[in-house]
Amino acid sequence: MNYSHAFHAGNFADVLKHVVLTRLVEYLKKKDTAFRVIDTHAGIGRYDLGGAIAKRSPEWKDGIGRLLDAQLPNKAAPLVAPYLEVIRSLNPDGGVKTYPGSPLLVRQLLRPQDRLSALELHPEYAKKLSGLFEGDVQVRVNHLDGWLALNAHVPPKEKRGLVLVDPPFEERGEFDRLLDGLAKAHGKFATGVYALWYPLKDTRAVHDFISALRDMGIPKMLRAEVSVRPASNPPKLHGSGMIIVNPPYVLESELRILLPALALLLGDPGAGRHKLEWLAGE
Numbered sequence: 001m002n003y004s005h006a007f008h009a010g011n012f013a014d015v016l017k018h019v020v021l022t023r024l025v026e027y028l029k030k031k032d033t034a035f036r037v038i039d040t041h042a043g044i045g046r047y048d049l050g051g052a053i054a055k056r057s058p059e060w061k062d063g064i065g066r067l068l069d070a071q072l073p074n075k076a077a078p079l080v081a082p083y084l085e086v087i088r089s090l091n092p093d094g095g096v097k098t099y100p101g102s103p104l105l106v107r108q109l110l111r112p113q114d115r116l117s118a119l120e121l122h123p124e125y126a127k128k129l130s131g132l133f134e135g136d137v138q139v140r141v142n143h144l145d146g147w148l149a150l151n152a153h154v155p156p157k158e159k160r161g162l163v164l165v166d167p168p169f170e171e172r173g174e175f176d177r178l179l180d181g182l183a184k185a186h187g188k189f190a191t192g193v194y195a196l197w198y199p200l201k202d203t204r205a206v207h208d209f210i211s212a213l214r215d216m217g218i219p220k221m222l223r224a225e226v227s228v229r230p231a232s233n234p235p236k237l238h239g240s241g242m243i244i245v246n247p248p249y250v251l252e253s254e255l256r257i258l259l260p261a262l263a264l265l266l267g268d269p270g271a272g273r274h275k276l277e278w279l280a281g282e
């Protein structure tokens, strides 16, 4: 377990993931009843973009750095506003020195009745994450294997919920674990909203993953991708995707506005592309 998200916090892939995550949480808030967000691979929750690691690897400059300064098209701006509001609230002096990882972003968006369960396997990261939410009764941090918890923690007792699965993709077999994890969790909690992150790097692996998803028999599955440059050989991360199971009905139309705007903004000049398709309908 050598992966450190600090090198990548706020990059183009985080922007897509966190914008989609924000849209999903905002939608869940439209009903008064409580919900729970389960973040299976949570990281440390807060990243110092002015620190040594981010200085060595300033990926955030081509991610949140671009978005913060951008004039987005009229229809896209209100859709990213809740995400940017969280970032602005964490950086009252302007700019973005502090970047929220998924658990902190979610926490900032929750209402008093909502809950967050965050799982992190790396002992030091789990400790940092626990420290971040110490005394917060709405958040439970578990130093646990997210893949096991994905099965064990669903359905949440609130019966309404969103499960974010964001593995590091450093070990072989992560695509298979995603498929297996989704199948098991969906079997127990079919009405949950699921958001799965995956890298656009190994074209064959993505192709096989998408085919396997289509064959799973799970209804209502949306695929959203943004690539910032063409695929290369040898393969390098050139974009990222999210699979959203049981998306709120407005998400497709929101993503039709957001994805092209993000591809234009985050992509190399003239090279940004997006994809939005249903892998399975009703």
Ligand code: SAM
Binding pocket: 001, 003, 005, 017, 040, 041, 042, 043, 044, 045, 100, 101, 102, 103, 119, 120, 121, 122, 125, 144, 145, 146, 147, 166, 167, 168
């Ligand atoms: N979701 C975070 C965000 O958006 O800010 C980033 C998470 S990062 C991509 C993946 C995290 O998963 C790392 O912090 C890593 O230590 C952790 N991890 C790796 N294997 C895990 C496992 N089996 N269960 C839980 N966490 C794991």
